[in-house]
Amino acid sequence: MVDKNGRPRRSDATRGSILLAARTRFASDGYDRATIRAIAADARIDPSMVMRYFGSKAQLFAAAVDPDLRLPDLSSVPRRRLGKVLVAHFLDRWEGDPTDDSLLMLLRSAATDEVARERMRHTFTSQLMPVLAAIMGDPDKVAQRSGLVASQLLGLALTRHILRLPPVVAMDRDSLIEQVGPTIQRYLTG
Amino acid sequence: MVDKNGRPRRSDATRGSILLAARTRFASDGYDRATIRAIAADARIDPSMVMRYFGSKAQLFAAAVDPDLRLPDLSSVPRRRLGKVLVAHFLDRWEGDPTDDSLLMLLRSAATDEVARERMRHTFTSQLMPVLAAIMGDPDKVAQRSGLVASQLLGLALTRHILRLPPVVAMDRDSLIEQVGPTIQRYLTG
């Protein structure tokens, strides 16, 4: 957003800092326990400003979350490596930029918030399924196989980043790829 | 609990109805959104009675949750069938008696509540790991393999019962056993 002279408005800075604080809080506390007051404090701003900029807590959540799986084009990946490539991609996605915790934030909130759940289902349908459909033979099995893939990948995110089960936390990236990759591979090309 | 004459006290009935209502609410809403007032209303009792009987919301949660995996003795199961037997067991455990939703209740609460998370980690260590250790050869790999098993089984519970991803919900018991069983099998005997 710019004014008539093409200069950026000062408000864009605080708007951005609110979004950053919101993403961090939603990711670590979930929708319910992330309070507007705490987000405002992190952004060094008055709680009422959050309302002015985003209207309500629900709209702030909607604006903060951007569940982009950033799935690469898998058509050029050798079929035998699909499983490991997918696991590696999601590990990077979860453990990469801590500024963009959209996926874990959504997962943590989905346990209690129906809006977050619907958002996850939509992400599954509009992002994961099409990409997997493009590399799978039988179109009748795409939904089921994608569901199985999601169950293992989300289970990994759950046990490693939310529940923090010690053995799953202790495993390094390469071991996880080695162990979980074949599972995904079998769900894809069964 | 009985009085001097060996008769059951009347309070045991309400105590039980509070526990039942608490389990249902905690399972469907999670720790935060399950309010004492709602639980009391379900049990047709005054909210203050909940405090009298259980002291606090946290103590009520501790009393309501009983994460017993009820794992059978696996030593008599043919090694090749271990994966499918385990998947079948947990499907029954989640979808059996709706009066005892302890496992899903714990899972839903664990997303935000650290006490619930610690309880899940303890259940993993004290119930799943020993049973799997008894049927696995290499003791050094027990923790890691148990973690992988948990990641798939919890991922299944998550996508099927909490997120309710349509393709995972649509699959019937036999299909799930057929598809997920081999994954567990490979994590166990890999």
Place this chain on the structure above:
DNA sequence: CGGATTAGTCAACGACTGTTGGCCTACAGT
């Protein structure tokens, strides 16, 4: 400069939460 728009602060409202203490009622033991 002077007025208008923008950015931000402050205090409060109403709803809901877990929790507490006082009061009433019904029954058990004598």
Place this chain on the structure above:
DNA sequence: ACTGTAGGCCAACAGTCGTTGACTAATCCG
């Protein structure tokens, strides 16, 4: 019949939440 006690209800407290509106400070524009 009387009394002590256990079981239960009611009303309120103190805190927190999302949200609102009035007010001040800063900036832009003519």
